[in-house]
Amino acid sequence: MNDMNDVLKRKNRKYNFGFIDENSKREIRRKILKAVAIPGYQVPFGSRELPIARGWGTGGLQITLSLIGPDDILKVIDQGCDFSVNAVNLKRFIQKTTGVEITEDTLKATIIQTRHRIPEEKMGENQILVFQVPYPEVLRTVEPSEAVTREMHAEMNYSKLWVYLYEEIVKWGEITIGARYPVKVNGRYIMDPSPIPRWDVPKLHMAETLYLFGAGREKRIYAIPPYTRVEPLEFDDFKFNVESFDGKACSLCGSTDTFLDEIFNSETGQKTYICSDTSYCSKVSARKKVSHE
């Protein structure tokens, strides 16, 4: 754990702790509190310029930088992976500007910033999961105008979205939305849960962990507090379902109960599967290795 004094000693730094200035953090913090108080509602905020392009996780990054302190332990994942370009660069940036400890262990982290996955291991009460959100407006698919979608949320007028889902069933025999599956939060707002797979949607419901969502380009923050009802949209006669991996297992750790990525070998034409959550996969592999020895 980092000693705060060590951080304070870094007098030569030419930027504030966590890069963004205290006034900006204060605004983001106020917006986070309002987002928590109105679950699922998108709170507008003044998204700041950062040394990273908008659309590459700046919303999540600004939330993380406003939350983080010297005692925090940070994990950053991209599609479940600790080592992909987006995750590594964000991690390096946060580490450089705060000096916090970095981990790959889901259960050790106090803050996890994520792009498009919720970790397989169940997170606890003392953790916060920060989502990077590319498109926060769940109604954008059916309505291009921001003014109109805001009115629709105000009036709880979600009929266009319901019709869209119905038409999907009529056209394709199923709802084809793979990621960004719409959910209703606390019985009031329909929300975009960021492009997490359907597999992760049930983890939002009555979770122990605080979920914060940041969209830097679109300048929105929203939240799901712990123990909040989160229901994927479904019809009485057409229920929500998650991806099926029946008969498939991770080729590295052998897990059959995780979200799997398909790896296609173009030379052999062979398909193999590995866990999307690399940290979990490594843990299971290590456990198996120990038990074999």
Next chain:
Amino acid sequence: MLKDFESCFNCQRIFRMVLDSMSRPGKINNINDFSGIKDGYQYDSMLKILITLLDNEVTFSMSAQMGEQFKKDVAEFTGSIISEIQSADFYIARGNELNHEILRLKKGTLQFPDDSCTVIMAVDSIIRAVAEHSLSASRLRLQGPGIKDYSFAAVEGLNLQNIDLIKQRNAEYPLGIDVILIDDYGNVLCLPRTVKIEVEVD
């Protein structure tokens, strides 16, 4: 006056505690560990929260009972602007006084429910209460997002009619106000607009 209060790190840790309490209504966090503003300062804990949340981009209003000097201190140390009560982003009051002004606080619009007031209220003490033991005349039974089943908190120095006024102001969800209670010992309890409050009196 603020020489011992390290703004960057103390504000971060105080915010995390307020966020934790706002995310889990009924959960009490204590901010007394952080270096104080000034020895013997009456509203030391409250001022720490105000410095954490207020700046020149937001406005505040204060009940007369808090005193003119405290109003000046808040304006000076946060840079926040004093405003009319109906347009204030933050409203600062004591919990023991009956405060009809709560009904005039801005509660947002259906398009922008976040454009609403946050009340920061000083009370005498906040104690975690349990269902079977009533510790105080004003035990709050809370239910809603952030709470698994129910949570309980006993608050002393809170006029129960203020709770009725808060409930009235929050009757049309998502419109409403969010409340942060802070006691003399640095205990923080939050009542976001989503929480259902029942007062249990022995």
